[in-house]
Amino acid sequence: MKRTLTIFRGTKENGRYEDYEVEQQEGMVVLDAIHRIQAEQATDLACRWNCKAGKCGSCSAEINGKAKLTCMTRMDTLPDGPIRVGPVKTFPLQKDLVTDVSWNYRVKKRITPFTPKTYTPEEAKKGEFNMKQEDIDRVQEFRKCIECFLCQNVCHVLRDFPENKEVFDGPRYMIRLAELEMHPKDDADRIPYVKETSGVGHCNITRCCTEVCPENIVITDNGIIPLKERMSDRYYDPLRMIWRKLTGKS
Template sequence: MSTAVGDAAPHQRTFKVWRGDKTGGKMVDYTAEITPGMVVLDAIHQIQATQASDLACRWNCKAGKCGSCSAEINGKPRLMCLTRMEALPEGDVTVQPMKAFPNIRDLVTDVSWNYTVNKKITKFTPANPGTRFVAEDGTFRMQQRDVERTQEMRKCIECFLCQDTCHVIRDHEKHEVFSGPRFFARAASLEMHPVDVADREPFLKNEGGIGFCNITKCCTEVCPEHITITDNAIIPLKERIADRYYDPVTMLWRWVTGADKKDG
């Protein structure tokens, strides 16, 4: 837990920033003047404004709400706008682009793969009016406690830090066969929606490759929105898939009762 920002005197810090693109590059040293409450993104802006006006970095809201300024600070995937200088240990600060995606330039990476994966997830498909939870006029009647699991996953700001830190993508480069934590969270938000009637379990098991996840929880550790991705999205989905494809008793039960669709 961080402490309140005081009025400490400005001081100098050295930043080692990746300059280059996918063909190559190097870490370049810059010095920035640190004032109270400053975050890494401020330092990068200062370097941009005074020393390297072409230093490429993405950013938008500067308040941890848009998920643009993802980078690896001192080796850890983080949002630059939420990383306070006081929270970093003494010494140089390294700032690098995300490793799991192709580098475009400096701190900017090509995250288009994520948008491609997103398209594969069946969109929200509400039940017909006049059914459970859907009034005749098409408006929904859902209890707060029934939507909270979905709402947690919808806090996602698509910074893709979870995708970056996930070793299945980062080290094993299973982009073709694995959707990654961000999209398991999205799928979970839809699968747990009381009104949704689409079935994404076959996708998750097959193209989505949820079986590649070995629940080592780095996604949850880096999530700046503190979404419990592993425990509240991935493991519940794995359990649903176990019901459907691996548990002989529930499989038999489904066969007997004819419930080949998901619950609820």
């Protein structure tokens, strides 16, 4: 069966969608079709990819207007008619399907990295931390992130308001912060950063990030909301603030 792919060609200054026809084969994913087009019809078509197994997070694009990994989107799951493939919107377009995602790496650098607590005497003998599975389950969920940045792309705070990149780190870095903050052996306090610099308050819990995550990380409920609650503990809960003043305990 022939399928038409309507693919964006061009740069941010000048570009348009162009149609390409490919033979759809059993099990074919959108990235396969793009490679076929690259090989046979448009050798200068730019797209980023690496593992083709949904683990490197390179091939993010918008397929029929929805953010997806092209390597994990089977052609036969898409409705009949032309398949529109465009670049992700949130990051500056370089060419065709390729965008510049380097802003994300700059954000990551400004987050205080894992800051280990001092070993207990028992841990010092072994030279490693003792951790129970129940303490690390929450953190391990966030470690599944493949940094495809689909969540950053669909987050409307960044997607529709590019100027917010100055004040909001986006869902990918909310779960990075949650991962570090919830770590039982981490000693750093990032809650002031969470409020002031990461801008967690900009998130209005519309859950687009969770819906789009290819690793099924429950970004909003398990990462962002717990961070908001920790921020409320520190900055917005008057009773807790009085309690802290009186007792000195957090």
